[in-house]
Amino acid sequence: MKRMLSFIGLLLVFLGFAFFQEGGVKSNKPQAVKKPTIGILQTMSHPALDDIRRGTIDQLRKRGFVNGKTATIDFKNAEGDQSNLKSIAERFQNEGTDLNIGIATPAAQAIANTDKTTPLILGAISNPKSAGLVANNAHPGHNITGVSNRTPTADQLKLIREIMPDVKVLGVMYTSSDPSAQAEVKVVRKIAPKYGFTIKEFTVSNSNDVDQVAQTMARQVKAVYVPTDNTIASAMQTLVKNTNAAKIPVFPPAGTMVEDGGLATYGINQYKLGVVTGNMAADVLEGKSKPATTPIKIVAKGDLILNQKEADLLGIKIPAKLQKEAQQKGEVYK
Structure with a gap:
């Protein structure tokens, strides 16, 4: 009889352990989340665009998306070559990035023409509507939103x-x-x-x-x-x-x-434009906003x-x- 009781006791302990392991009672331990891959395509190198990129990556880091740790940031520079823009945009799509950022109009257009579903954040585009990127600034529609640097x-x-x-x-x-x-x-x-x-x-x-x-x-x-x-x-x-x-x-x-x-x-301070871009990207990654219903942020002063x-x-x-x-x-x- 004692043996039977001991066996039942051990069985209850085992079942209780399994119950907790399987989540029968909620744990305070944070749940693991997927590490996002962020594609950043820059049209070419010059100081203004480089400042936008730095501001974007720095702000993503401040928001918790640290390259190599909590996120993978795949940065590519097309060096002003149209064929490079197209091939890099296609690579982002094939590799399944979770969000893309286009710095300057040609980069944003290359991504937009290639991928119609992955969220795309415009990194300081002067006129998104004229560039055919959004339906209008207030209601971009589809998978695109971002920042417009309107020259005064x-x-x-x-x-x-x-x-x-x-x-x-x-x-x-x-x-x-x-x-x-x-x-x-x-x-x-x-x-x-x-x-x-x-x-x-x-x-x-x-x-x-x-x-x-x-x-x-x-x-x-x-x-x-x-x-x-x-x-x-x-x-x-x-x-x-x-x-x-x-x-x-x-x-x-x-x-x-x-x-x-x-x-x-x-x-307009180009680094600050990048900071705004990084914030908009982080909001989308965290599920706080959706590109289709997020107005373009216009910085014009x-x-x-x-x-x-x-x-x-x-x-x-x-x-x-x-x-x-x-x-x-x-x-x-x-």
């Missing part, structure tokens, strides 16, 4: 007028195939007369054209405006080499391009950034009120 075009033209009061013809240089640049130039055409400018457009097909086109432009205008354009940004030093030789200032859209030789801009060294080189006097504004709220390169 009116503020830029007003800035040029304050610094260059006598300039009548404004050169505008951009890539003919870049949808973001095309959209901004369309706005410039419309509002330039309000600020007393006649614009003269100069287009390039790729970065190899920049040197020759810049030489031609420098003979015909007294100031140059550059919209958001990754090709021009990657060849900024080539552009500035030619405009400096002719003592002509360049007004670009990003602070990194001012640092590379532009004169002034109302620039920039800070004044001046290149005093460039002003001195070109013999241009920056108005005192602008110098004060840049020192207090923006940045001055000396």
Whole structure:
């Protein structure tokens, strides 16, 4: 009888252990979750896009998505090659990434054209609707949402007028195939007369054209405006080499391009754009939001950034009120 009772006791202990192991009673131990794979595709290398990428990855890390530990971040740079963009987007799809991030319009378009289901976060796209990425900014639809860096075009033209009061013809240089640049130039055409400018457009097909086109432009205008354009940004030093030789200032859209030789801009902080991108990606990964119903976040207010060294080189006097504004709220390169 004692043997039977001992056997029954052991059996109860075993069954009780199994019950707890199988989750019959909830444990306080955190449940294991799948480590997500995040694909990041960057169109090409230049400081502005590199800052967006750094901000994105840093913010993902702060939100708990640490590469190699709690997430796999598969970063690829297409180096401006269209075939690379397509093949990398296809690789992301074939390998089954859990979320993708496209930095700059061509990268986002390549992913969007390849994968219609995996969440895609736009990493600072100037005009997502014009680029065919979303139905509209308020209700993107499908698998896409993200960040739009809207260049404050009116503020830029007003800035040029304050610094260059006598300039009548404004050169505008951009890539003919870049949808973001095309959209901004369309706005410039419309509002330039309000600020007393006649614009003269100069287009390039790729970065190899920049040197020759810049030489031609420098003979015909007294100031140059550059919209958001990754090709021009990657060849900024080539552009500035030619405009400096002719003592002509360049007004670009990003602070990194001012640092590379532009004169002034109302620039949006590219790293902060990356931070916003990283937050939106983390929200989707954590199930806090869905791309289709998450509005595009538009960042359109920039800070004044001046290149005093460039002003001195070109013999241009920056108005005192602008110098004060840049020192207090923006940045001055000396």
